[in-house]
Amino acid sequence: MTSECFIHHWLLDISSGSLIHQQTGEQRRLGEYQLKLLIVLVQHAGKILTRDELNTLVWERRVIGNNSLPNAIHALRVALEDDGKQQRIIKTIPKKGYILEADFCQFRREPAETEEDEVSVEENLAEPLAEEEIREAPDAALSEFQVAQAEWNAATQQENERLTAIRQAKRNRIWRRVSLVQALALVALVALLLVIRQAGPRNDMTMQDEGVYSNIRLFELTRSYDRLATREDINNLLSSTLFALNQMMASQKVDMDVFFFTSGSTLNYTLALKNRCERRQLALNISQWHTDLSELNDLIYRETERKLNEMATCINESGSVNAAGADYRAD
Structure with a gap:
């Protein structure tokens, strides 16, 4: 069973690297690191992530500029129609980091036939379980959300691995094509250096x-x-x-x-x-x-x-x- 992730009426479509609006079907493409950043925020929805944690998880210890993370956060807010001042969806926590509010995350397991299959933190926590229900099924709502989120995380990991394999295969084809050019360029440069030395x-x-x-x-x-x-x-x-x-x-x-x-x-x-x-x-x-x-x-x-x-x-x-x-x- 697979899960889909919706953030403020926007479906996160990893295969196309874009956000798709539920009602209008509008598609908004995300950059490579904007997409990675949003996936990491969703995977840790409701949790504050520090700048160092995000740099490690998203940019994988690459050397980046001081504005790379704030710029990516700003781009995600614009794409999700989040007010930069109110920051309802993605919040900046001063001196701590950033958090994606879990209330705006919804995980839908295999487009459900009934509305009961749609799971969100806001719905599950809005009406506390009665004492009898708690005894019968403790943390049922929260565990359902966690199951859907875990399924989405697993599907996301598989999709990332598939896309990574495709990109690597493409790079390998490119390098095979340019290797001969580089070899010829090296020969040409060596010949040029010899000419320079002899001239x-x-x-x-x-x-x-x-x-x-x-x-x-x-x-x-x-x-x-x-x-x-x-x-x-x-x-x-x-x-x-x-x-x-x-x-x-x-x-x-x-x-x-x-x-x-x-x-x-x-x-x-x-x-x-x-x-x-x-x-x-x-x-x-x-x-x-x-x-x-x-x-x-x-x-x-x-x-x-x-x-x-x-x-x-x-x-x-x-x-x-x-x-x-x-x-x-x-x-």
Whole structure:
């Protein structure tokens, strides 16, 4: 038996990642983390969840901005037609966290034939059981709500696992397609580096912002004979991402050199990671990279983190371990 969850007349449809109005059929799509946040709030309806708990349950310890959670809460209030000032459905508890009022949660088990099958905290607790009823069926109303909620939680977990498997399969197909492109890009970059080395004074490699990062060095490859080439300040464009990566690398005792150059609308970006026991390298050719700097930062962070997590674990002379496979993520 499955259960459906309604929040203030809105059906939470996990498969489509949206809210569907019971009467009008209006559909409102939610973002990935907005959907995860709402599911977590429903699973803990009536309970105050701290910011740290929500960050762990929803963003899974990713590094996120201070406004990510408040912005997601605001988006859910707008979608559920909740007044931001009165906060009837999702409440902000000062210095504690957030709570989804259980009175607004209803769990319906397999679209019921009678109204008795619809279970809500408000209905079950509005009329206390008589003493005789309590003796015959103690906590009957509450247990019925808990059963429906548990069934919904189980169905939600299965649906999340199914959607995760679909997304992972899609990512795998994408990576299989781009792996060849990356290999060709690496070969092309290596060939370019050889040309630069052999071309003498016609080519140059300049370090950008030396000393800004403890574990990262940036090198711009330029060709002195290409007068149309424009200098790009990668540090300025990727500063927040590079600072976050630098902290990660400092904690794991990994150094990174970045070599880049631009060709038309394409950014050729190569990173080389090195620790005491291993070296890793990744080359990226990013087209139209100036179009969306937020997407560029996300791509650089994600691919660098992935390569870093592939590095072997090193044990230094004192016996301590540098866990190069630690789990760091960004929002």
